[in-house]
Every structure is written in structure tokens, then in C-alpha cells.
Amino acid sequence: MNVLVVGGAGYIGSHCVRQLIAAGHRPVVLDNLVFGHRAAVAKEIPLYDVNLGDEAAVGAILEKEKIEVVMHFAAYAFVGESVAQPLKYYFNNVSATLHLLNVMLAKGVKKFVFSSTCATYGIPEKMPIVEGSPQAPINPYGQTKLDIENALKSVAHATGLSFAAFRYFNAAGASEDGVIGEDHNPETHLIPLAIAAAQGKAPALKIFGTDYPTPDGTCLRDYVHVDDLARAHIAVFEKLSTPGASLFFNLGTGTPTSVREVIAAVEKASGLKVPFTEAPRRAGDPPALYADSTKAKTELGWKIKFTTIQPIVDTAWKWHASRPNGYKA
Ligand code: UFG
Secondary structure, rough: EEEEOOOOOHHHHHHHHHHHHHHOEEEEOOOOOOOOHHHOOOOOOOOOOOOOOHHHHHHHHHHHHHOOOOOOOOOOOHHHHHHHOOHHHHHHHHHHHHHHHHHHHHHHEEEEEEEHHHHOOOOOOOOEEEOOOOOOOOOOOHHHHHHHHHHHHHHHHHHHHHEEEEEEEEEOOOOOOOOOOOOOOOOOOOHEEEEEEEOOOOEEEEEEEEOOOOOOOOOEOOOEEEHHHHHHHOOOOHHHHHOOEEEEEEOOOOOOOOOHHHHHEEEEEOOOOOOOOEEEEOOOOOOOOOOOHHHHHHHHHHOOOOOOOOHHHHHHHHHHHHHHOOOOO
């Protein structure tokens, strides 16, 4: 398939591009390089430096590259920033995405794969989270993702667009060959920050909250390898042949892992100590979030290669050890 990967130079998008090639598809990248990295995309892959909300430019790419499926990874994803600057999130994550859908329909491209998030569930009452759990986001970031999920349902019903929305838990790790990895600026995620602290590149890691009602007092999250996420996006293609398909899947390993367990995994992978301090809770952090991904496993045949935290962190360490400055030379 000819696949337009919107946000294909970003963390999850760039891993998906490589998995598409491995599966015999032809990816084309659209990325305005605000957060994406040109170096994350192999030179032979077409890369268009275009805004996803620019209907004229996107329409021309859809035609020229004979695109059959669009995958959309290009969202702003800093939860704290979304609280402080909600309009930025509504313009980019909602408004620009609606333009993308509009031009897709105008050009007759009717298959769409959307990056959603477990943040659409807010603070769930029951664990693990199933797709039918109530969705009540607690920040604008999660709300913008839910808004697009809802728009997609209506658009699919009205037009026959078929789509899959994947609700990721904590995307983590890097390509197994160490060629691409996670490089956010600013970095807010636990694993890269713990690695940077171990390497002496960042201050001591702050553990946000040690008094949670969890076994070791720190938050539990469901870390899922970025290549496992990517493979689910490709496994869904067959289902998108049904016009109007409206599909939602959780993607997580289902294994709850604490902040202290992540630190231990980084220490084991690196052979270094992770300096840390115990800090107050971070606003908006639910104590535990982990997935029931039975639906993706049974309906898509999704097989998780990285089922525990250590091998995930090992791949992250491999990338950060060989590229201490990320994509910067
Ligand atoms: N944490 C720390 N110290 C840090 C950074 C994180 O203790 O310096 C803790 C957090 O409190 C949390 C865990 O590590 O308990 C994971 O935090 P991340 O920031 O790595 O990830 P989140 O779980 O907050 O965020 C992820 C996605 C978001 C998504 C969110 C949904 O990265 O995009 O899940 O809750 F919105």
C-alpha cells in the first residue's frame, strides 16, 4: 500500500515508517519538522515539509503519491502545556486534523489510522482498562484526541471512511538496531529522563510521588515498545477494506510497571546509577494506568514482542548510549 505517514519524522511515526517498509509497503512522510527530525527518516523515503492542515498542499501529495491509507501521528502531546495553552492544542490536534480528513475525502482516500491515547480515559475507576471503559479526559490534550475519535465516528458513518484509532499507553524504547529512537525537546518522559540522569546529562531524576496506593508507592504505567505499537497499525490494514469500519483498540502490554522498576531497569541496562530525588506528586497523574489489549490481540492477531520493561529499556539505552545528543550530530 502507498501510505502517507503524517508526523512520520516524529518518535512513533518514524518507527512506523520502518515497520511499513519491513512489511512491504511504501511510506511517504509528511512532517513540518517542528518536533520531527529529518534524520529519523531514511533518505530514500519522500519527505514533504508541509503542515497537515494545508489542504492544497496535502491534496497534491495524496494525488501525486497515489496514497491509499493515511496514518496520523502529528499531534502536540505535552499534557501540562495543553492545560496552559489549550487553543494551540485545539488548532493543531483538532482543527488541522479536520482539514486533513476533509482533503482526504475530497481526493477519495478513505482509509485512516489515528494515534489516540489512554489519556482519553482520564482517571479510570477500574483496571485494566478496556475499550468500553468510560472516556473522561482530565486535560485538553486528552480531550482533543477524544474529539477526533468522535468526529471520526460521525464521518465514517456519513461517508464510508474506514478508520482505526489506537489508544496507546506509554510508548517506549527504540528500534532494535539502534538506528532511530526517542528525541523530544523538551523531554518530559520517564525513561529518557532516567537515562539522561544516569549519563550525567540531566539533573537527578525527580520521582513524582512516592505515596501512591501502589506496591512501592510510585505510579504504575503500561510501557509498550514503539515497534510493537507500529506493527498493530499495519495489522489493521485488512480491516480497513470494509467501508465505514469504525475501530478502536487499546495498545499496551497489560503489565503495570512502577517508576522505581523503570529506574532499576535503566540501571541494569546501563550499568550506571540513576541519581534521583523523591518529589511531590505531579498534577494530573493517575496512580495506575494499564491496558487490557485483548481486542487488538484477538481481532488483529497483534503479538507483543516486548512484554516486560527490561528489554524495552535495553533498546532505549542502546539508542541513547550511541546517540547521547539524539539526532543532533
Ligand atoms: N515521572 C517521574 N519523573 C519524571 C517523569 C515522569 O516520576 O521526571 C513519572 C510520572 O509521574 C508517571 C510516569 O513517570 O508516573 C510516566 O510518566 P511519563 O511522563 O513518561 O508518561 P505519562 O504516563 O505521564 O504520559 C503518557 C504519555 C502521554 C499521555 C499520558 C496519558 O506520554 O502522552 O501517558 O496519561 F497523555
